[in-house]
Amino acid sequence: xxxxxxxxPTAVLARTFSHGSDQAVAAAFxxxxxxxxxxxxxxxxxxxxxxxxxxxxxxxxxxxMATETGGGLRARRGGDVGTTLSA
Numbered sequence: 001x002x003x004x005x006x007x008x009p010t011a012v013l014a015r016t017f018s019h020g021s022d023q024a025v026a027a028a029f030x031x032x033x034x035x036x037x038x039x040x041x042x043x044x045x046x047x048x049x050x051x052x053x054x055x056x057x058x059x060x061x062x063x064x065m066a067t068e069t070g071g072g073l074r075a076r077r078g079g080d081v082g083t084t085l086s087a
Contacts, residue, residue, distance in 0.1 A: 002037045009033045 009030040016026035048054035 002033070002040060006033060006037070 009026075013026045013030045016022050
């Protein structure tokens, strides 16, 4: 739902930058929407991870690792704390 709503603050931000008025207000509005989206994703992850409700029993809920695999991202199993970055 919030992803679909993101079009509106983006349009507001673009319009204010093209007209040159109320840029700070539009930027604050856009940032607030992104903050709410981040909080929502975090709450959904915590709900899924709590007690392994919606996760595989082998998946660690504390530190999911995103690794690039074949053009997509997936949660990495195991407890190792490594970072893979590709340039």
